[in-house]
Amino acid sequence: MPSYRQIDISKVKTISIKSRKSKVHQQDFAGIFDPKRQSFSSFIKSLPHILVADDLRNFVDDVVTSARRRKPVIALIGAHVIKVGLSPLLIDLMKRNVITCIAMNSAAAIHDVETALWGMTSEDVEANLADGQFGMAKETGEFINGILRAAMRERSYGYGEALGRALQTASKKKLSLLASCYKFGVPVTVHAAIGTDIVHQQPTMDGAATGEMSFRDFKVLCNVVKDLRGGGVVMNIGSAVVLPEVFLKALTVARNLGYKARGFSSANFDMIQHYRPRVNVVQRPTRNGGRGYMFTGHHEIMIPLICAMIKDRLSGR
Secondary structure, three states: OOOOOOOOOOOOOOOOOOOOOOOHHHHOOOOOOOOOOOOOOHHHOOOOOOHHHHHHHHHHHHHHHHHOOOOOEEEEHHHHHHHOHHHHHHHHHHOOOOOEEEEEHHHHHHHHHHHHHOOOOOOOOOHHHHHOOOOOOHHHHHHHHHHHHHHHOOOOOOOHHHHHHHHHOOOOOOHHHHHHHHHHHOEEEEEEOOOOOOOHHOEEEEEEEEHHHHHHHHHHHHHHHHHOOOOOEEEEEEOOOOHHHHHHHHHHHHHHHOOOOOOEEEEEEEEEOOOHHHHHHHHHHHHHOOEEEEEOHHHHHHHHHHHHHHHHOOOOO
């Protein structure tokens, strides 16, 4: 005899599957894409109409609608975006009047400057750390710190604009977000956390200049964020802490000053979903009006996909 009692399920009531509510139907399944006969638009349509695939299409619609209505489309980016070679894609969307502002941490600015001036970036940290040479490339520090120190006296330029202006003669400026933003008149802001970047550990570092120039850029970002009224998009790409915190404070300043910065969409793109991007970018700002999305995947795959989808949608296909 078994020692534990089992319930009698012989009288359990069942229902017909025909009357049951189901979340997935055959028409939602993925279609077969034929690259020989079909376009990229067909590939997008072939994605399953389920979960994040639908979120991706909806987010693209939000971006394109915002661009057509001349609402802000703000990209908050971490350094990894530049390290994996995505700058040309964001620059292309700026040229098409889609992205209207870029905010980056100062590590991203470093990689952007090195790419613009020398066509290379991202040193081998482990190889250079053992003997204290990590982050000691003097040209990088002398350029960035020198520009910030000189521009601070002018009272008008912020961190991003000063670097963008200085990079107009760089040999690889077409690959530079900073240089391109300056050229196209797109606000670009750099947000430094003192001590986090290689230029902070060099003799040319000026804490007063770095702090003042970054503070000016915070006010520039606040001025852009204030126009997120009844539309607009904020996308955070690869910044786990700095940009989500900066954005939340910029949004608070805008609302505190009486601007109705509500009713916009926000999204986080990253390989791992972190607390601050999820809460400070996706959830809290879009409460009581707005939509939030979270997309998990490698930037070097996800961002080319989303940029291509935006361009395809813009074409009207």
